[in-house]
Amino acid sequence: MRHIPAVRRRRLGDELRRLRRSAGLTSGETARLLGWHQSKVSRIETGVSGLKETDLTGLLDALRIADPRLRTLLGALAGIPGSGPGWWKAYDGVIPPGYRDFLSLESQARAVRTLETSVVPGLLQTPGYARAMTLAALEGLPAATVDSLVEVRLARQEALRAARPLELNAVLDEAVLLREVGGREVMREQLRRLVELARLPHVRLQVLPFTAGGYIGLTGPFVIFSFPGITDLDLVVLDHLTNSIYLERKEELEAYDAAFRTMQARALSPEDSLDLIAGIGDGA
Incomplete structure (x- = not known):
């Protein structure tokens, strides 16, 4: 998991909280679906903790976020390497x-x-x-x-x-x-x-x-x-x-x-x- 600025973590957490509420789930219900402690969901939504790629993928699946563009954007904002269409991956040794x-x-x-x-x-x-x-x-x-x-x-x-x-x-x-x-x-x-x-x-x-x-x-x-x-x-x-x-x-x-x-x-x-x-x- 890469370091990302605290401000971006908080704003990303706000968006994930909004998506959870739109899905009709409480933080406790979300945690149970993922096998997490409720405190982990809270730390993510308040920007205290970032997310590993597997955590973000699981969370978005639990929230039934299917839009690939939105999933990709959230991955990029979470600082996950390779998030995005990734056409530039062919230039990893250059850029x-x-x-x-x-x-x-x-x-x-x-x-x-x-x-x-x-x-x-x-x-x-x-x-x-x-x-x-x-x-x-x-x-x-x-x-x-x-x-x-x-x-x-x-x-x-x-x-x-x-x-x-x-x-x-x-x-x-x-x-x-x-x-x-x-x-x-x-x-x-x-x-x-x-x-x-x-x-x-x-x-x-x-x-x-x-x-x-x-x-x-x-x-x-x-x-x-x-x-x-x-x-x-x-x-x-x-x-x-x-x-x-x-x-x-x-x-x-x-x-x-x-x-x-x-x-x-x-x-x-x-x-x-x-x-x-x-x-x-x-x-x-």
């Missing part, structure tokens, strides 16, 4: 555990809101841009490893083409559009891709122009995940050079939600943003 956690959560999210201040979001990158970013950020990697990391980046983008596609709201600083990652031709192709993807009905792309001056998110990018079929379990992810930080406290989530909405209001409209991106691309 670090923290990135696997991020991919697991992203694969189960209903919607993603992201602010980027310097680079194109991974979900919108072209192969050329992704390769250039990988080479710049992780110098000295073997060519095969670079190839694998680029494949992972591109595989993530399948979420935008799924039958029930991921909803993506992205706010980009204008600097993202002007930084020549990979050279002029790579950037020209990348800008064309942004215009193409921004026209999808489930993608909303806005640019914060330089004329907007300073703004609340200028100090760093972030991602907000929202999930289907589960209450009040949004997550904020802050990326750093060597790790990612997950924010889950209610006041933190409210602050980042408010900040994102403020930046959307200050940014160009989606239509004007597309015009700006296309204009920069034409001049590249």
Whole structure:
């Protein structure tokens, strides 16, 4: 059983309690079905204890939770290795555990809101841009490893083409559009891709122009995940050079939600943003 943050354990416990009550079971009845002490159910539901994979599987079976998407999401939130569709398992020798956690959560999210201040979001990158970013950020990697990391980046983008596609709201600083990652031709192709993807009905792309001056998110990018079929379990992810930080406290989530909405209001409209991106691309 992996360590997971206490806040996430408590919120996961709240969701499991809600599911138990929806199933019409008391904590004592649930414990008897599983051969547990009632105190074990209480510790899980109050977030005092985490769950092993076998415990979570048994509990969800006892509660008659059949929805595979919900079961997978709860496994990911419980910090169980391998939770999720697991397409990235083929890259276990390449991607670090923290990135696997991020991919697991992203694969189960209903919607993603992201602010980027310097680079194109991974979900919108072209192969050329992704390769250039990988080479710049992780110098000295073997060519095969670079190839694998680029494949992972591109595989993530399948979420935008799924039958029930991921909803993506992205706010980009204008600097993202002007930084020549990979050279002029790579950037020209990348800008064309942004215009193409921004026209999808489930993608909303806005640019914060330089004329907007300073703004609340200028100090760093972030991602907000929202999930289907589960209450009040949004997550904020802050990326750093060597790790990612997950924010889950209610006041933190409210602050980042408010900040994102403020930046959307200050940014160009989606239509004007597309015009700006296309204009920069034409001049590249």
